Amino acid sequence: MPTIVLSGATGFLGAHLMARMLSAGVAVLALTRGTPAFAGRRLVRALHFAGLPAAGHFLQTGQLRVVPADLHRQQLGAEPPVFQQLADEADEIWHSAACTDLQAPWEVVSQVNVDGTRRMLHLAAAGRRRPRFVHISTAFVAGGRPTGMIGADALDASHGFLTPYEESKYHAEQLVRAWAAEGRRALVLRPSTLLSDRPPGLRGPRHPHAALRLKLNRLAAHGPHALAQRFGLAPDAEGNVQIRLPGRPDSLINLTPVEYAADAMIRLARADSAPGTTTHHVVHPADTPLAHWLGAMAANAPWVRTRIVGHLPDPTSLETFVASLLPGSDRYSYHRRHYERTALDLAEQRDGAAAPPALDATYLKAALSSPARPTTPLHSGI
Template sequence: MIVITGATGFLGSHLLPHLLATGEPVTALVRDEPPSALRRLLRAVAAAGDGRALLDDLPSRVRFLRADLSAPALGLSGHEHRELAGAARQIWHCAALTTMTADPSLLRHVNVEGTRRVLELAGAAPRARLLHVSTAYVCGARQGLVREEDLDDGAGFLNPYEESKFAAERLVRSWAREHGRPVTVFRPSVLVSDRRRPPRTPRHPLSVLGRGLRLLAEEAGPPAPVGLAGSSAATTNLLPATYAARAMAAVAAAPPGHACDTYHVVHAVDTPVTDVLEAMSDVCPDLSVRLTADPRPLDARFAELTAGFHRYAASAVRFDRTRLDTVAPLPAPPPPVTRDYLRKALSS
């Protein structure tokens, strides 16, 4: 059996079709009652696109268990927890609070304590392989090249989300050492899509960013030049979620290692922040988004509405993906993210 948290989320809805393709039964740990979770999952998988052919069969192929990721035993009964642990062959921990500007205590509650409870399940499941979804941005404010095995908080963090995911990954590594069990850690970069997102479906960071831009344009009225403190040399790593899900599935199909193997699931080509800013202006022509050394009050509102994106406008971090590139067969790499792709993603 494959157990997954976060199946109804943005990444989980892209990943689920690949898990079902293994032929293994899938149990999704969800926060809603099963009928509501099924409706959410059907909408999310349909929006993701890759799994549309599975929609008719999905209700019979996915079992839902209502769970509380931060509660002892995941909020399950003793019987449910033992049954799940005994049957699990893979445990995918994809659930997380990804809002960069959320309250730090809430981020820790969901991302760190939730991971702790999943580790308890993995500890009771001797035949299960744990696959933990972290983020490439556990590197925090580091600049330059970050290797896949690096986990260092010496440079600090750009937001509390990064810090919570760092703490969660450190828990996973400690658990792997203590139990002598192989663990796979995925560190995706910024996962995006250029598909139109229907209402009530999970959104990705560029979709959230685009919505914030439109709200700002409505508030400010034309013309409204907006400044962003940053560097013209800054880059960000944007990766289509469809590729990320296929790459993770390819890693999971290979035998696990003997320690905590970490994979940067990232694009081979970074996207210049200036390209993102130009696409923002294309999507909201009433806003002229530019880099500046002298932010104004409207710029602060821009930072608020764009959910922390401004903190990355001076980043020069690059992610090594040597270990990921050794996986075979790995899907063909996606092309560089174009301005047209950015426009569609911001408008989705």
């Protein structure tokens, strides 16, 4: 039975990767923080979320093992003999743990996304089996490039970055490439924005836009008149609140169901990797119009009317507030770029697998919906 060391197993994507690995008969050593009992409960919840309800037996049989680890500490916080034993057990090391908070400063995201990657590479380098390192990056290492086809091997900082998260993942990929250049094997997988239309659990993994969803739904719960009072606006004659956002009306964003992304990653990983770094995009074949995405965001507030304008010289206080919830929105909304997915297309043809259909309004609304919350006093810290 092959053994995979997996970081980020309780995360939104990591839970789905772990479920597929276990279902395929792979032994998974899940790097987690907290006591083994607490971590075990979190792993079971994550597997339930990923569609593997009878998850406890994987812990009971030892196919899934809890390994205490801390990405903020040297040797993952383990004593040298324990660290070496972990490294020697690994046939592959998958690094899925990441700070995906788009509003977090560089000092926060770099601790996990850059320094944590360096420590995981140290673990892989120490293993006697010379494990392949599978690094979960992001399609957004393309940074601020607004148009064109992004090649699978492209790693270019010349367009700058829209968030510290993007920049941190760029530097992490540089570390992986330098590590693999010494005759080792690395596979870099770059997903786009991941979503799920399954209802979120109270304590289960959340997708990267969960915080945004919660803030928008809380905002919507107050209704148009409360917004008008808080932001000094007046609803129009039909009782609607107008919100303009800067961008191009034909802008596109790539959104991918997390279930499909996890399947695609496992499919791509089946191919052996030559020495060096192999990089693949894991993206939806059909980009989503930004206007559809914005419409889904406003689905719980039918009295909101969003409009994309090429230039916004004098934003209202509400427009400024909404923009603050969407880091980089003043530049993401001008994007019409695409991502090369040649390897994924070939892998799906090989396996007879179908790519998902374009995401429609029903899917997008479900992905961004959440239960209504009791109305609380409206303030700028929503």
